[in-house]
Amino acid sequence: MSVTRTQQPLSTSVVPVRTKLAHPALLLIGIMLVALNMRSCLAAVSPMVGEIQRTFGLSATVGGLITTVPVLFQGVGAPLTPRLTRRFGTERVVFGAVLTLGAGVLLRVLPSVAALYAGCVVIGVAIAVLNVAMPGLVKREFPHRAPAMTGAYSTAMLVGATLAAGSSVPLEHVLGGGWRASLSVWSVLALVAAAAWLPQVLRARQLAPTSPTAAQAAPAKPIAGLWRLPLAWQISLFMGVSSLMVYVLVAWMPTILADHGMGRDESGLVFAFSNLVQVSGAFLVPLLAGRMTRQRGLAVLMAALNAAGITLLLIAPVSGAWVAAAVLGVAQGGSFGLGLAFLVLRTGSAAGAAQLGGMSQAIGYLIAAVGPVGAGALHQLTGGWTAVLVVLLVLAGVVGVAGWGAGRNRTL
Secondary structure, eight states: OOOOEEOOOTTTSOOOOOOOOSOHHHHHHHHHHHHHHHHHHHHTTGGGHHHHHHHHTOOHHHHHHHHHHHHHHHHHHGGGHHHHHHHHOHHHHHHHHHHHHHHHHHHHTSSOHHHHHHHHHHHHHHHHHHHHHHHHHHHHHOTTSHHHHHHHHHHHHHHHHHHHHHHHHHHHHHHOSHHHHHHHHHHHHHHHHHHHHHHHHHHHHHSOTTSHHHHHTSOOOOOTTGGGOHHHHHHHHHHHHHHHHHHHHHHHHHHHHHHTTOOHHHHHHHHHHHHHHHHHHHHHHHHHHHTOSOOHHHHHHHHHHHHHHHHHHHHOTTTTHHHHHHHHHHHHHHHHHHHHHHHHHSOSSHHHHHHHHHHHHHHHHHHHHHHHHHHHHHHHHHSSSHHHHHHHHHHHHHHHHHHHHHTSSEEO
C-alpha cells in the first residue's frame, strides 16, 4: 500500500523522464487549444437550453438534464483514463478524446431527442478523458514548471467557457440556423485542436519501443491502494465540493439576484463579470501554489473567500452583488486551479497524476452533479434562497478542512 512521504522542493525533486516530442511551441499551442475545448461546448449550451426545450417540447426537469448529463458522465468516464493512457499513450488518448468531443458536439445537434442526450453523454466522457490525461501530460512534459502550466491551461479552459457562453446567441443570429448552427460551430474548434495536436501523436509513434528514450519513458507503477489513502480523498473532496459550489452558482446565481429585485439584465452582467474574474484566480493561484512547499493557507484562503462571497449574497444580495461576484470569481477560479495543481504537486510521476486525476475527478463530478438539482429542490421546499446559501456556507467549511489536508507537504 502506498504511503505519503515528504515532498521535495520543486528544484530538487525527482524529475520524470521526459519523452521528447515535437517542438515545445507546438506542444504549448496544442495544450492551449485542447484546453479551450474542455469547457466551451458545455458553456455554449447553457444560453440555449430554453430554446432546445421548446424545440423538443421538453419539461424543465428533462431540459435540465442537458447540462447535468455531461457532468455525470465526466464522473463516470474519469476512472477509465489511466488505463487508456497506459495502453495507448497519452498523445493518442488526447487526440482521440478531442475528435470524440467534436463528434459529440455534432451528435447533440441532430434532430432527435435521443441524439441530443447521446451527444451529451459522448461530450461528458470525452471531457472526462481530457480532464484526467492533461495533468499527467503537463507533469511529464514540464516537470519544473508544472504549476505554471497548470495555471495556463486552466485559464484557457475558463476563457473558452466564457467566450462560448458569450457568443452562443450572437452566433445564432449571425449564422441564421438557430441553436443547432450555433452549437455545431464548436466542433470546428475541436477539429482545429486535433490538427494542432497531431504532431505530438506522429512524433510519439516515431519513438521505437526498443529505443532508450521510449524505454525510459515507460509508464511508472500505479499508486497502490490509492482509494484507501486519506490524502487522495482530501484532494478529491476539495475538488468535488468546490465544483459543486461552482455548479450551484452557475445554475442559480442570476435567479437568486433577480428574485431579490435585481433586473434580469443586470443579474446576467453580474454573473458574466464573476465568470470573467475566475480567469485571474485560475491563472495566479497555481503559480503561487508552485512556489510553496505547503498550500494549506492558500486552500483555506480560497474557502474563506467563497464563504465571504456567499455571506454577501445572504446579507446584501443586490447592493453587494458586484463585490460578491468579484470575490466569488477569485475563489472559484482559484479553487479550480489549485485543485488541478494538487494533482501534479501531490504525485511523483505523470502516471500517478493521471491515476489521482481519475479518482478525484470521478468523485468530484459525481458530487458536483448533485449541486444544481439539490439546490433547486431545497429552494422549492423552503420557498427562498436562504437555506441554499447557508448550505453553501457549510460546504465552504468542508472545502477548507479538505484543503488543509490536501495542502500538506506530502506526495502519494
